Amino acid sequence: MSPVRLFPEAGQLARHSCSNCGLGEGCIPRRLEPEEADLLDAIRVERRPIERGATLFHAGSPCRSVYVVRSGCVMCVLPLAEGDSQVLAFRFPGDILGLSGVGGAKHGCTAVALERSRICEVPIAALHELAANAPSVRNLLERLFSNSLQSGHQHVALMGKRLARERLATFLLMLSDNARRLQQDPERLRLSMSRSDIASYLGLALETVSRLLTRMQDQGLIEVDRRSLRLLDLAGLRALAEGEPGQGADEQRRHGPAFS
Amino acid sequence: MSPVRLFPEAGQLARHSCSNCGLGEGCIPRRLEPEEADLLDAIRVERRPIERGATLFHAGSPCRSVYVVRSGCVMCVLPLAEGDSQVLAFRFPGDILGLSGVGGAKHGCTAVALERSRICEVPIAALHELAANAPSVRNLLERLFSNSLQSGHQHVALMGKRLARERLATFLLMLSDNARRLQQDPERLRLSMSRSDIASYLGLALETVSRLLTRMQDQGLIEVDRRSLRLLDLAGLRALAEGEPGQGADEQRRHGPAFS
DNA sequence: CGTGTCATTGACATTCCTCAAGGTCGGTGG
DNA sequence: CCACCGACCTTGAGGAATGTCAATGACACG
Helix, strand or coil, X not given: CCCCCCCCECCECCCCCHHHCCCHHHCCHHHCCHHHHHHHHHHCEEXXXXXXXXXXXXXXXXXXXXXXXXXXXXXXXXXXXXXXXXEEEEECCCCXXXXXXXXXXXXXXXXXXXXXXXXXXXXXXXXXXXXXXXXXXXXXXXXXXXXXXHHHHHHHHHHCCCCHHHHHHHHHHHHHHHHHHCCCCCCEEECCCCHHHHHHHHXXXXXXXXXXXXXXXXXXXXXXXXXXXXXXXXXXHHHHHCCCCCCXXXXXXXXXXXXX | CCCCCCCCECCECCCCCHHHCCCHHHCCHHHCCHHHHHHHHHHCEEECCECCCCEEECCCCECCEEEEEEECCEEEEXXXXXXXXXXXXXXXXXXXXXXXXXXXXXXXXXXEECCCEEEEEEEHHHHHHHHHHCHHHHHHHHHHHHHHHHHHHHHHHHHCCCCHHHHHHHHHHHHHHHHHHCCCXXXXXXXXXXXXXXXXXXXXXXXXXXXXXXXXXXCCCEEEECCEEEECCHHHHHHHHHCCCCCCCCCCCECECCCC
């Protein structure tokens, strides 16, 4: 399952070079000039895998590195008053973590692994040295930042005044696109997050998410069993996401308006 | 009202140097080393004021500059399908605009002036040259990016599963804090945005915003007349924002539980 | 085989949206 | 000066969508 040749060091697993990581174009160094990718590779630290439920960093703690998800899934949450929290994002292999802390001295959110995950750590100090001399590293950083800003925009748009079923359908389609990007089956999803995580991400109650999933199943759009999902009707899901009413389980409208 | 000594050039108003801009510490060059601030000042262009309703840049259009609000108020919106749009942010003097487009080649949102506004334009190409040699410019950029990311987080948290009255109270307090930062009276606000803009920003219907404003007025928390606001009870607003139920207009609980 | 976590489902209450009808203000032109 | 218009705001009525509370179920783990 996992690579065989390990050279365990204190607190780290063996180094794999970025060039044989397997993440392909999804990951960050691939978007740099080869020499610069090697530099980034050199400052990169591969950490021991973190377990499901473990925290990679806490909001407010000193921010000395950014991270790239190599395998698994990590979510970013913003702690709120009274043990409450808001899920900000789910990060998959190739995604970057911790950008919101780079400019200030502190992390802007908390990163929690949703399953056993491997993570590459990039110390910011070293990254700054790199950026001092390599224009394309600066350029990369900019792109990462603005991508991050734009996905924030999408998240806001998702939460802003849309029906629960539209949000959930959009969310499932996002997961599907993501699976495609990772060269997995875009119609078979294995959710790494709980209903409650999804609900928080979408600004809904977890019961609403649960109910909608079973309703979508009744409508033949998906098949759901615990955390395994099959998307049976991508077009139907897209229609739902766009705000199409979504026919009732009784299917009155199957063949156009019925005679009264 | 406005400065007297103007040196109109083609398409531009007179240049004021950053050092006598009047924005004080709120603005960006103030956070740089003096020499670097001068450099930034040199590449900065002050544009002719844009009128209420005018668009500074469009989502999807080529992104060649970032902007700083010098006076007035500008909102960032994300255009959605069918003429719909999501308000992402309101930007006030000292705030930066257009960061989400810097990494990619295109603007990530549309910027619309809510009132006659003066804007400083910073061409990105020149900014890149500056960043190549000045570490503190790179540092500044990072801080701007991560601030922007973190305010995005706050926006998501605001929209995520909170009651309408909590959102609106939080919003008013944000405006108040902002007024304080701009050395204006934090208890007297002049809204530059419409009810519908506020509603979009908060993920509500405009009628809900309107109703809540009058309800808050009935409860003695604020005084509202069209777009002029007085915050009469900041503590009460904070309580509302934190989720305190907020007593009914009939004020049953004014002196503790009544006798039954 | 208990125990805890997570998910489902139902009943009910509430919030908030939609639709619709004025109302106010500022500007424009007769 | 007044009438009219358009943009924006307020208010009401009614209902749909969603949250809350509570009970139950399924599975994983020890």
